[in-house]
Amino acid sequence: xxxxxxxxxxxxxxGMKVAIVASSWHDSIVRSLxxxxxxxxxxxxxxxxxxxxxxxxxxxxxxxACAKADFEAVVALGVIIRGNTPHFEYVCQAATDxxxxxxxxxxxxxxxxxxxxxxxxxxxxxxxxPASSEDKGAESAQAAIGAALVLRQFNxx
Numbered sequence: 540x541x542x543x544x545x546x547x548x549x550x551x552x553x554g555m556k557v558a559i560v561a562s563s564w565h566d567s568i569v570r571s572l573x574x575x576x577x578x579x580x581x582x583x584x585x586x587x588x589x590x591x592x593x594x595x596x597x598x599x600x601x602x603x604a605c606a607k608a609d610f611e612a613v614v615a616l617g618v619i620i621r622g623n624t625p626h627f628e629y630v631c632q633a634a635t636d637x638x639x640x641x642x643x644x645x646x647x648x649x650x651x652x653x654x655x656x657x658x659x660x661x662x663x664x665x666x667x668x669p670a671s672s673e674d675k676g677a678e679s680a681q682a683a684i685g686a687a688l689v690l691r692q693f694n695x696x
Contacts, residue, residue, distance in 0.1 A: 552684045553584035555612065558605035559680070562595045562617035565659070568666045572616040572652055575667035575676030583684050585612075595619050595653055596630050599637025606647035611691075612683035613641070614650040616676060621657045631655045646690065650683030652676055 557580050561573050573589065580587035588610075592601050595617035602613045615638050621627045634653055642649040652675050656662045667674030 550583045550681060550684050550688060552580075552688060555583070555585040555684060555687060556610045557585045557587045557612045557614060557680065557684060557687075558602070558608075558610040559587050559589045559614045559616065560598055560601045560605060561589065561591055561615075562593065562598060563591055564594050565618035565620065565662065568618045568654070568659075568662050569616055571666040571668050571671075572618075572654075572676035572679075575674050576614050576616060576650075576652065576680040579677040579680035580614075580684070583681070585684055587614075587680075594630070595634045598634050598653065599641055602638060602641045602649055603645070606641055606645040606649070610647065612648050612650065612687040614652055614676075614680045614683050616652040616679065618654045618656070618662050620659055620662060627655075648683045648686035648690065650679035650681075652679030 598615045654662045665673040665675045
């Protein structure tokens with residue numbers, strides 16, 4: 540089962556500023572991801588700010604602006620569901636490449652909460668709803684916060 544090996548670490552990030560950048564396509568699913576990411580931030584003590592964009596293709600440019608501002612971590616959330624054209628592959632690849640580039644170019648961790656699924660059912664299974672088997676909104680927030688805490692160690696000494 541996918542996700543069965545997910546870490547269960549509890550992170551403490553009191554006062555950390557986290558940007559959540561979320562697309563607007565498949566809004567009911569993305570709202571579930573946002574709520575889970577916001578809860579994960581609050582549970583860790585981090586302060587989350589939400590920024591909405593049109594689609595997943597726009598996630599990297601706004602993530603970059605957040606990383607260049609005073610955020611220690613960025614959480615990118617979106618849903619791309621395969622259609623009948625190659626558009627799915629182009630958007631998935633562009634968004635993924637852009638988000639990793641943001642992280643590597645700025646040194647600010649980017650939690651990858653972009654669901655790239657063949658069906659809406661697959662996205663719902665990962666959306667952190669009561670009937671979902673996974674919670675990618677929370678997991679991506681925890682991953683970004685955890686990486687930011689590790690990077691704080693390098694800046695503390």
